[in-house]
Amino acid sequence: MAALGSPARTWRGLLRELRYLSAATGRPYRDTAAYRYLVKAFRAHRVTGEQLCRAQHELHFQAAAYLCLLRSVREHVALHREFHGQGERSVEESAGLVGLQLPRQPGGKGWEP
C-alpha cells in the first residue's frame, strides 16, 4: 500500500511528535518510555530476513496510526485553544464589540436593591 510511505518518514514524524510532547514536560524525549519502546520495536523488526514480512508491515501500520493519533491530537488541542476555549463574552464586552457602552447610573437602576 503505497500511501503508507516509507518507515523512515514515519520514524522521523514520531520523533518530532515525541519532541513536542517532551517540550511540554521539560524532560528530554529520549527518557520517555514511548521513545525507548519505539526504538526497540523499530530495531527488532528491521533485522528480519524477508522482504515481504507481514509483521514489518503491521508494525509500520501501527506506527503510522500512532503518529496520526499524536499529530491530530496536537492539532485538535491547538485549534480548540485558538477558537473554542473562551466561553461566553460578558455583557460589557458584547456591547463593546459594536462600540456601545452600558449606561452608568450612579443611583442604581430603579428596580435594583
Add this chain to the structure above:
Amino acid sequence: MWRSCLQLRDWGRHLLKRPLHGPIDPLVPGPSPELRARAYAPPAERKRFYQNVSITQGEGGFEINLDHRKLKTPQAKLFTVPSEALATAVATEWDSQQDTIKFYTMHLTTLCNTSLDNPTQRSKDQLIQAALKFLDTDTICYRVEEPETLVELQKNEWDPIIEWAEKRYGVEIGTSTSIMGPNIPAKTYEALASHLASYNMWALQGIEFVVAQLKSMVLTLGLIDLRLTVEQAVLLSRLEEEYQIQKWGNIEWAHDYELQELRARAAAGALFVHLCSESTTVKHKLLQE
C-alpha cells in the same frame, strides 16, 4: 463621532491583546474589571496532580502509575492492559497533559476504560450486532445522483474499497442511490459476524468505536486489514465534505477541527484494535555467516 470611533478601535485592540484567562474566580463580584472575566466560562478542569508517569507489570497485565498512585478506571477497578505497547501509549497520553487534564484528548485511555468497565454491559454478540447495524446505512454504499462530479468522485474512490471487501470476505455488498439503502443479503451479515467473532472483547470495543466514528463498516474493515491508512479512511468517510470544502472553501474552526478530532479518534480506535489483537513472538535465528 470620532470619539466613538476611537473607542471602538480601543475596545477592539483590547479584545485582541487580552491574555487568555482560565475559569473565573467565583469570589470576584459583579461586572468585573473590563475584559478580565467572562460571564460564562468553561467548567474548571482537573489540574495535573502528578509529576511522573510510569508503567509496571502486575499480575493481570501492565499498570500505569501516576507518581506512586496506581491508575484506576472510572468504576474504581485497577487499570490493567494486556499489551506493553498500549500501556506505553496510555502513559504517554497522561504524561502529555499540561497544567490541566483534558480527558477529551485521551482517546486510548477512554477506550481502555470502556473495555475494562463495560459500562453498558454488552456481550460479544451485542457488540457485533451493534457494529453490523452500520452496514445497513454504510457511508460508502450510499451514493448521490447529482452533481455529476460528486458521483464520479464517489465511484472512483469508494468502488475499489467495496470491491476489495467483497473479494476479501467473499460477500456481496451493493451500492444504492435510493433512500432505503443497499440490499444486503443475510449471508453477508453472517459471514462478517463470524469474522468479527474471531476478535476478543477488547478489540471488538475498538472496532465498534471506529465504526461509529467513521459511520462505515466497510472502511473499518479496510482499516483493521491494513488496506487503508487512517488518513485515507477518514478522507473516504468525509468524501462529500471534502468535495464541498474544495468547492466552497474551508472554515478552519469547524472543518479542520472536526477533521482532526475524527482523525484522532479513528487513529486511536485502529491502534487499539491492532494492539489488542496481536501477539508478538520473537524467534531468534542463528545467523550463519
